[in-house]
Amino acid sequence: MWLDESIPVRFSLPAGHETGIDCVSSAISQEGDVLLTVGIIANPVSGKDIRRLVAYGSVFDNQEKVRIIRRILTGLVAAGVTRVMYMPDSQCMVSRALENIEAPMEVEEMDMHMENTQDDSIHAARKMEAAGVSAIVVLGGDGTSRAVRKGAPNTPLLPVSTGTNNVFPAMMEATVAGLAAGIVATGRFPLERTCCRASILDVYIDGEAVDIALVDVAVYDGMFTGSRAVWDMDMVPQVFFSRCRADVIGMSAVGGQLERILPEEPRGLALDLCPPSTDVPVVTAAIAPGRFASVGIMRRVEMLPGQDCPVTISPCLLAVDGEREVEVGEGRRASVRLNPDGVWVIDVPKVMELARSAGFFVS
Numbered sequence: 076m077w078l079d080e081s082i083p084v085r086f087s088l089p090a091g092h093e094t095g096i097d098c099v100s101s102a103i104s105q106e107g108d109v110l111l112t113v114g115i116i117a118n119p120v121s122g123k124d125i126r127r128l129v130a131y132g133s134v135f136d137n138q139e140k141v142r143i144i145r146r147i148l149t150g151l152v153a154a155g156v157t158r159v160m161y162m163p164d165s166q167c168m169v170s171r172a173l174e175n176i177e178a179p180m181e182v183e184e185m186d187m188h189m190e191n192t193q194d195d196s197i198h199a200a201r202k203m204e205a206a207g208v209s210a211i212v213v214l215g216g217d218g219t220s221r222a223v224r225k226g227a228p229n230t231p232l233l234p235v236s237t238g239t240n241n242v243f244p245a246m247m248e249a250t251v252a253g254l255a256a257g258i259v260a261t262g263r264f265p266l267e268r269t270c271c272r273a274s275i276l277d278v279y280i281d282g283e284a285v286d287i288a289l290v291d292v293a294v295y296d297g298m299f300t301g302s303r304a305v306w307d308m309d310m311v312p313q314v315f316f317s318r319c320r321a322d323v324i325g326m327s328a329v330g331g332q333l334e335r336i337l338p339e340e341p342r343g344l345a346l347d348l349c350p351p352s353t354d355v356p357v358v359t360a361a362i363a364p365g366r367f368a369s370v371g372i373m374r375r376v377e378m379l380p381g382q383d384c385p386v387t388i389s390p391c392l393l394a395v396d397g398e399r400e401v402e403v404g405e406g407r408r409a410s411v412r413l414n415p416d417g418v419w420v421i422d423v424p425k426v427m428e429l430a431r432s433a434g435f436f437v438s
Contacts, residue, residue, distance in 0.1 A: 111257075112160060113159055113160075116162045116196050117161070118215035118237070144168055144249075150256070152179065153257065154258050157179075158180055187199060197226040200224075200225070200227035204227035204230045209259065211230050212256050213232055216244060217243045221288065228418070231419040232419065233255065235247060242289075242318070242323050243273075258427075259421050263433070266419055268425070270420055272415070272420075273317075274339070274341060275287050275288065278409070279411070287395070288411075290317060291319075291326045291330075293315075298392060298402065308348070311370075311394075314326055315346075315378065325361075325397060329348075330344045345377075345378050345411070347387070348371060352371055357372070384412065
């Protein structure tokens with residue numbers, strides 16, 4: 076059945092009807108009317124950064140995000156989720172998504188002071204984890220997912236791509252994404268069967284952990300933060316990857332032309348870069364939408380868990396997942412380590428196959 080989003084959608088869960096949606100909801104109620112809670116964090120500014128000016132990135136408008144959230148909510152309801160907590164935002168995206176649906180669940184806007192920075196996502200995720208949410212659905216790019224992981228290191232994430240140069244979040248149908256997150260929230264399967272334990276990168280300065288990256292850390296030879304995004308590869312002498320593939324866009328595409336490293340693999344890749352020349356291998360990769368760069372590879376090292384990989388220059392800036400955020404002062408010693416126990420990421424195809432084999436939605 077096709078649903079017109081201009082028409083209110085009403086969900087009903089008739090008692091005793093042991094099919095489809097109600098089969099899951101009934102199983103939950105037998106465990107003592109537990110409130111199955113999922114968090115939603117949607118970044119209203121993702122998909123609108125400077126790469127629309129220096130490259131050919133498309134704009135991901137907030138109305139489309141509202142439609143995505145609406146479909147996620149319908150999926151959560153279908154899986155039997157009974158409570159949703161969400162981060163407020165300046166565009167009221169979740170409350171707008173709720174306008175055209177009536178869902179049999181509690182929906183709670185978090186009471187928090189908003190700074191309109193990525194710290195909002197960190198604080199919201201921290202409060203969600205403290206409240207015991209079973210999963211967090213994240214709408215945004217690599218940077219938004221990184222902020223949520225910083226706030227909720229132990230909660231499974233379902234990252235839905237609405238940003239730029241995304242490697243960590245995936246493009247997916249939001250209805251199925253909500254369904255998968257809801258199934259994970261029921262606890263019917265152990266996390267090891269529904270999620271991928273993805274490696275991340277820990278950033279250290281003088282031996283103290285100061286930040287993380289989900290995908291890559293690029294060393295920027297300069298101290299000007301500017302728009303934060305990195306697009307001038309002549310200013311990048313080193314880069315570290317927790318994962319890389321040839322079919323992605325962004326910094327990790329450089330590593331992806333050399334190796335394929337999956338998120339769950341306990342290894343990473345470190346590269347020392349230089350200008351292209353006939354003396355070294357030269358890699359050409361898509362570092363932004365419609366924008367290519369060629370770099371020379373001076374040195375290539377496999378990263379192993381816990382191994383300290385030093386940053387070779389100071390002062391400098393470290394770009395974590397594409398954003399220049401970590402300052403390394405003159406004489407400070409920075410390093411990057413691979414952390415194989417980085418983050419639980421919901422594997423939507425795996426979850427849906429488990430649900431199919433368990434007959435979740437078959438009468």
